Amino acid sequence: MSQLENKVFDSKVTRRDLIKVFGASAVAATGLFGASKNAFAKSAPHVVVLGGGVGGSTFAKYLRFADPDVKITIIEQFPEYITCLRSNDVIVGYHTLDELTFNLDTIKSKYNVNVVIDKVIGADFDKRTVQTAKGHTLSYDKLVVSPGIDFKFEDYEGHSKELAETKIFHGYKAGPQTLALRQQLLSVPKGGTAIIAPPQNPFRCPPGPYERASFFAEYFQKHNPTAKVIVLDPKDRFTKDGPFKKAWERLYGYKTDNSLIEWVSGSEGGRVLSVDGDNLSVETMAGTFKADMINIIPNQRAGKLAQKLGLTDASGWCPIKRESMESQIQPGVYVLGDSSIADAMPKSGYSANSQAKVCARAVADTLRGNELGKAIYSNVCYSLAGENYGVSIAAIYEVRDGLIQPKGKSAGVSPITDKPAQPILEAVYQKNWQREFVKDVFS
Numbered sequence: 001m002s003q004l005e006n007k008v009f010d011s012k013v014t015r016r017d018l019i020k021v022f023g024a025s026a027v028a029a030t031g032l033f034g035a036s037k038n039a040f041a042k043s044a045p046h047v048v049v050l051g052g053g054v055g056g057s058t059f060a061k062y063l064r065f066a067d068p069d070v071k072i073t074i075i076e077q078f079p080e081y082i083t084c085l086r087s088n089d090v091i092v093g094y095h096t097l098d099e100l101t102f103n104l105d106t107i108k109s110k111y112n113v114n115v116v117i118d119k120v121i122g123a124d125f126d127k128r129t130v131q132t133a134k135g136h137t138l139s140y141d142k143l144v145v146s147p148g149i150d151f152k153f154e155d156y157e158g159h160s161k162e163l164a165e166t167k168i169f170h171g172y173k174a175g176p177q178t179l180a181l182r183q184q185l186l187s188v189p190k191g192g193t194a195i196i197a198p199p200q201n202p203f204r205c206p207p208g209p210y211e212r213a214s215f216f217a218e219y220f221q222k223h224n225p226t227a228k229v230i231v232l233d234p235k236d237r238f239t240k241d242g243p244f245k246k247a248w249e250r251l252y253g254y255k256t257d258n259s260l261i262e263w264v265s266g267s268e269g270g271r272v273l274s275v276d277g278d279n280l281s282v283e284t285m286a287g288t289f290k291a292d293m294i295n296i297i298p299n300q301r302a303g304k305l306a307q308k309l310g311l312t313d314a315s316g317w318c319p320i321k322r323e324s325m326e327s328q329i330q331p332g333v334y335v336l337g338d339s340s341i342a343d344a345m346p347k348s349g350y351s352a353n354s355q356a357k358v359c360a361r362a363v364a365d366t367l368r369g370n371e372l373g374k375a376i377y378s379n380v381c382y383s384l385a386g387e388n389y390g391v392s393i394a395a396i397y398e399v400r401d402g403l404i405q406p407k408g409k410s411a412g413v414s415p416i417t418d419k420p421a422q423p424i425l426e427a428v429y430q431k432n433w434q435r436e437f438v439k440d441v442f443s
């Protein structure tokens, strides 16, 4: 290394010094002045992130914290991202979609991340390239994939993507689906019925269907008190079922003749077998249910992109190495968030965010040839059983016996107490957390 290069590394060099040695045009052409130390080093590695949602954006931001020099590109198909977080609130009118809409401008400008708005259509893992719908090919050194979920409409006779876009909305990717559900809810006639059919495990946001059922009941209580919501569930248990059912008893008369919510469990025949979009009815083991609106939240698998890239196994989800989130199928490729198999961690935004931070550290260490540290993850799922009634579940996770598992006694569900302030406080925590969380992801 020359004396001048050493001086650049010491950051004491001036433009005049550089021009003296290389000449003015050479300095201008290289853009050397003001560039990082890597201008003289081997060119910086390129980390490409597919999907700029919760997992992808958090990863890009935290990789920048871990490594100021690495080149980072996010490829995201949509210019705006609408969070599913608080989208149940939009259905009942507590929030608007505008309040849930974010973009990658801050990630780009503040954290020096290239943002490409384009759809990824393929990858060549041997050549380490990805291809986009607009015809671009990008090379990468490490690839990170966080494409969310896909729906298994085929699990329900009579259901299809088309029906889910016209009549039987899922509302599990926020946006037009959310507004369509709102429209349907507002149109339920006096004394009418709304059906919510949650999916089998595992699925995105395990408390989501039950928060939604609670909100529908609250909406009916205020605007249409003779209407009711029926939850047709393939399962016998659901996350936070204790605190949710207690809230339903306290707020909506659950288990009384006038209950605003009825929950039909899997062993009572709640699993939906088929749907008739024309007659707005579903068939279950417990018989046929007719309704004024039907919200089937279909069974799920990893996002289409993860399937297309061959990152899924027979379960439909992506197996990963627990210490780093690196794919077990493709070395050098990492899978985050809902698409990944993260054992005991629920498929939540909080989990995706926590996994992205562990992964950012692992990618930075791998690029530097450092040993990987111990992975510690965390999750809190806050939900509302009413506008001012919160319930939560939380855990810290470690890798034990090859699986991501709750650490020690860290796991817990909000207690059921007789103190009226307790669920009110949980609701306050939920709202504060969501406000701060989106800042951690997008700004």
Ligand SMILES: Cc1cc2nc3c(=O)[nH]c(=O)nc-3n(C[C@H](O)[C@H](O)[C@H](O)COP(=O)(O)OP(=O)(O)OC[C@H]3O[C@@H](n4cnc5c(N)ncnc54)[C@H](O)[C@@H]3O)c2cc1C
Binding pocket: 050, 051, 052, 053, 054, 055, 056, 075, 076, 077, 078, 081, 083, 084, 085, 086, 087, 088, 118, 119, 120, 121, 146, 147, 148, 149, 171, 172, 173, 204, 205, 208, 303, 305, 336, 337, 338, 339, 347, 348, 349, 350, 351, 352, 380, 381, 382
């Ligand atoms: C009703 C509801 C409420 C929820 N509430 C909460 C909550 O309160 N707390 C919580 O922690 N979690 C909540 N979640 C869950 C949370 O939204 C998800 O777990 C989280 O978004 C997962 O992050 P992800 O990165 O895996 O996927 P996403 O955030 O969905 O990001 C995937 C991104 O990949 C992009 N993409 C996909 N394919 C391509 C392609 N081919 N090319 C380019 N881009 C592509 C998509 O456009 C998208 O932007 C909720 C979910 C729902 C449905």
